[in-house]
Amino acid sequence: MDRENNLINQRLGWAIFFSAGIFSASAVVVNIMMKLVDTRLAYLTTWMIAGCFLLGCLAALGVYFSLRVLRGVDAALEQIEYLRERYQRDEAKFKAISLPRPFGEKKDIDRGRSASTIFPQTLVLIWSAAWGFSVLAAGIFGTLAVLGIPIVEPPSSSVSPLRVLVAPFISL
Numbered sequence: 001m002d003r004e005n006n007l008i009n010q011r012l013g014w015a016i017f018f019s020a021g022i023f024s025a026s027a028v029v030v031n032i033m034m035k036l037v038d039t040r041l042a043y044l045t046t047w048m049i050a051g052c053f054l055l056g057c058l059a060a061l062g063v064y065f066s067l068r069v070l071r072g073v074d075a076a077l078e079q080i081e082y083l084r085e086r087y088q089r090d091e092a093k094f095k096a097i098s099l100p101r102p103f104g105e106k107k108d109i110d111r112g113r114s115a116s117t118i119f120p121q122t123l124v125l126i127w128s129a130a131w132g133f134s135v136l137a138a139g140i141f142g143t144l145a146v147l148g149i150p151i152v153e154p155p156s157s158s159v160s161p162l163r164v165l166v167a168p169f170i171s172l
Contacts, residue, residue: 001080001083004076004077004079004080004083005076005080007072007076008073008076008077008116011069011072011073011076012069012073012116012119012120014065014069015065015066015069015119015120015123018062018065018069019062019065019066019123019127022058022059022061022062022065022127023062025058026055026058026059026130029051029054029055029058030051030055032051033047033048033051036048036051045141045142045144045145046145048137048141049138049141049142049145052134052135052137052138052141053134053138055130055134055137056131056134056135056138058130059127059128059130059131059134060127060131062123062126062127062130062131063124063127063128063131066120066123066124066127067120067124069120069123070117070120070121070124073116073117073120074117077113077116077117080109084109
Protein backbone atom coordinates (compact mmCIF):
# COMPACT_ATOMS: atom_id res chain seq x y z
CA MET A 1 0.00 0.00 0.00
CA ASP A 2 2.88 2.36 0.78
CA ARG A 3 4.28 1.68 -2.68
CA GLU A 4 1.01 2.70 -4.32
CA ASN A 5 0.81 5.90 -2.27
CA ASN A 6 4.37 6.75 -3.30
CA LEU A 7 3.46 6.10 -6.94
CA ILE A 8 0.54 8.52 -6.67
CA ASN A 9 2.81 11.19 -5.19
CA GLN A 10 5.45 10.60 -7.86
CA ARG A 11 2.91 10.80 -10.68
CA LEU A 12 1.38 13.99 -9.32
CA GLY A 13 4.91 15.41 -9.14
CA TRP A 14 5.38 14.53 -12.80
CA ALA A 15 2.16 16.36 -13.63
CA ILE A 16 3.40 19.49 -11.88
CA PHE A 17 6.82 19.23 -13.53
CA PHE A 18 5.52 18.70 -17.07
CA SER A 19 2.80 21.33 -16.75
CA ALA A 20 5.30 23.89 -15.48
CA GLY A 21 7.62 23.14 -18.40
CA ILE A 22 4.85 23.35 -20.97
CA PHE A 23 3.49 26.53 -19.37
CA SER A 24 6.98 28.09 -19.52
CA ALA A 25 7.39 27.13 -23.18
CA SER A 26 3.96 28.62 -23.90
CA ALA A 27 4.97 31.85 -22.18
CA VAL A 28 8.07 32.07 -24.41
CA VAL A 29 5.93 31.58 -27.53
CA VAL A 30 3.43 34.23 -26.40
CA ASN A 31 6.31 36.61 -25.63
CA ILE A 32 7.71 36.15 -29.14
CA MET A 33 4.24 36.65 -30.62
CA MET A 34 3.87 39.91 -28.70
CA LYS A 35 7.27 41.09 -29.92
CA LEU A 36 6.14 40.30 -33.46
CA VAL A 37 3.06 42.49 -32.99
CA ASP A 38 5.30 45.34 -31.80
CA THR A 39 7.43 45.14 -34.98
CA ARG A 40 4.41 45.46 -37.31
CA LEU A 41 5.91 42.77 -39.52
CA ALA A 42 4.46 42.46 -43.02
CA TYR A 43 3.92 38.69 -42.62
CA LEU A 44 2.46 39.07 -39.12
CA THR A 45 -0.72 37.05 -39.73
CA THR A 46 1.26 34.03 -40.93
CA TRP A 47 3.55 34.19 -37.89
CA MET A 48 0.58 34.59 -35.54
CA ILE A 49 -1.10 31.52 -37.02
CA ALA A 50 2.17 29.60 -36.64
CA GLY A 51 2.42 30.77 -33.03
CA CYS A 52 -1.15 29.69 -32.32
CA PHE A 53 -0.41 26.31 -33.91
CA LEU A 54 2.64 25.92 -31.66
CA LEU A 55 0.60 26.92 -28.61
CA GLY A 56 -2.03 24.37 -29.63
CA CYS A 57 0.63 21.67 -29.90
CA LEU A 58 1.96 22.55 -26.44
CA ALA A 59 -1.56 22.48 -25.00
CA ALA A 60 -2.24 19.10 -26.65
CA LEU A 61 0.98 17.83 -25.07
CA GLY A 62 -0.30 19.12 -21.72
CA VAL A 63 -3.58 17.27 -22.19
CA TYR A 64 -1.71 14.08 -23.12
CA PHE A 65 0.61 14.20 -20.09
CA SER A 66 -2.25 15.06 -17.74
CA LEU A 67 -4.34 12.15 -19.04
CA ARG A 68 -1.39 9.79 -18.64
CA VAL A 69 -0.86 10.97 -15.05
CA LEU A 70 -4.57 10.57 -14.33
CA ARG A 71 -4.46 7.05 -15.73
CA GLY A 72 -1.45 6.23 -13.54
CA VAL A 73 -3.07 7.65 -10.42
CA ASP A 74 -6.25 5.67 -11.14
CA ALA A 75 -4.18 2.48 -11.54
CA ALA A 76 -2.54 3.02 -8.15
CA LEU A 77 -5.90 3.76 -6.53
CA GLU A 78 -7.38 0.60 -8.03
CA GLN A 79 -4.51 -1.39 -6.53
CA ILE A 80 -5.15 0.18 -3.12
CA GLU A 81 -8.84 -0.72 -3.48
CA TYR A 82 -7.84 -4.30 -4.32
CA LEU A 83 -5.67 -4.46 -1.20
CA ARG A 84 -8.52 -3.05 0.91
CA GLU A 85 -10.91 -5.70 -0.39
CA ARG A 86 -8.34 -8.43 0.31
CA TYR A 87 -7.92 -7.10 3.84
CA GLN A 88 -11.66 -7.05 4.46
CA ARG A 89 -11.97 -10.61 3.19
CA ASP A 90 -9.23 -11.83 5.58
CA GLU A 91 -9.83 -9.31 8.39
CA ALA A 92 -10.36 -12.04 11.01
CA LYS A 93 -6.91 -13.48 10.26
CA PHE A 94 -5.29 -10.06 10.67
CA LYS A 95 -7.08 -9.42 13.97
CA ALA A 96 -6.11 -12.88 15.26
CA ILE A 97 -2.43 -11.99 15.02
CA SER A 98 -3.03 -8.44 16.38
CA LEU A 99 -2.11 -6.51 13.25
CA PRO A 100 -3.45 -2.94 13.13
CA ARG A 101 -6.16 -1.97 10.70
CA PRO A 102 -4.36 -0.52 7.63
CA PHE A 103 -7.39 1.20 6.09
CA GLY A 104 -9.81 3.84 7.26
CA GLU A 105 -13.51 4.05 6.68
CA LYS A 106 -14.79 3.81 3.10
CA LYS A 107 -16.03 7.43 3.08
CA ASP A 108 -12.59 8.65 4.19
CA ILE A 109 -10.90 6.58 1.51
CA ASP A 110 -13.22 8.07 -1.12
CA ARG A 111 -12.35 11.62 -0.02
CA GLY A 112 -8.65 10.83 -0.31
CA ARG A 113 -9.23 9.24 -3.69
CA SER A 114 -10.97 12.34 -5.00
CA ALA A 115 -8.17 14.57 -3.70
CA SER A 116 -5.54 12.67 -5.66
CA THR A 117 -7.54 12.61 -8.91
CA ILE A 118 -8.88 16.17 -8.93
CA PHE A 119 -5.49 17.72 -9.72
CA PRO A 120 -4.83 15.79 -12.96
CA GLN A 121 -8.49 16.24 -13.97
CA THR A 122 -8.11 19.99 -13.47
CA LEU A 123 -4.94 19.98 -15.57
CA VAL A 124 -6.77 18.16 -18.36
CA LEU A 125 -9.47 20.83 -18.24
CA ILE A 126 -6.97 23.72 -18.23
CA TRP A 127 -4.88 22.33 -21.10
CA SER A 128 -8.02 21.46 -23.09
CA ALA A 129 -9.23 25.04 -22.72
CA ALA A 130 -5.79 26.33 -23.77
CA TRP A 131 -5.91 24.10 -26.84
CA GLY A 132 -9.41 25.34 -27.69
CA PHE A 133 -8.38 28.98 -27.35
CA SER A 134 -5.30 28.46 -29.53
CA VAL A 135 -7.44 26.84 -32.24
CA LEU A 136 -9.95 29.69 -31.97
CA ALA A 137 -7.18 32.30 -32.20
CA ALA A 138 -5.63 30.56 -35.21
CA GLY A 139 -9.07 30.54 -36.84
CA ILE A 140 -9.49 34.24 -36.21
CA PHE A 141 -6.06 35.05 -37.61
CA GLY A 142 -6.72 32.77 -40.60
CA THR A 143 -10.05 34.47 -41.28
CA LEU A 144 -8.36 37.88 -41.11
CA ALA A 145 -5.75 36.66 -43.58
CA VAL A 146 -8.36 35.32 -46.01
CA LEU A 147 -10.34 38.55 -45.81
CA GLY A 148 -7.16 40.58 -46.26
CA ILE A 149 -7.60 42.49 -43.01
CA PRO A 150 -4.20 43.32 -41.47
CA ILE A 151 -3.71 42.79 -37.74
CA VAL A 152 -1.65 45.98 -37.61
CA GLU A 153 -0.65 48.43 -40.27
CA PRO A 154 2.28 47.02 -42.27
CA PRO A 155 5.60 48.86 -41.97
CA SER A 156 6.96 51.04 -44.73
CA SER A 157 9.97 48.75 -45.10
CA SER A 158 9.84 45.01 -44.61
CA VAL A 159 11.68 43.59 -41.58
CA SER A 160 13.30 40.16 -41.77
CA PRO A 161 11.16 37.54 -39.96
CA LEU A 162 14.31 35.82 -38.73
CA ARG A 163 15.59 39.05 -37.18
CA VAL A 164 12.30 39.51 -35.34
CA LEU A 165 12.36 35.94 -34.00
CA VAL A 166 15.90 36.14 -32.66
CA ALA A 167 15.67 39.69 -31.34
CA PRO A 168 14.27 38.71 -27.90
CA PHE A 169 17.15 36.29 -27.37
CA ILE A 170 19.86 38.68 -28.59
CA SER A 171 18.70 41.42 -26.22
CA LEU A 172 19.33 39.13 -23.22
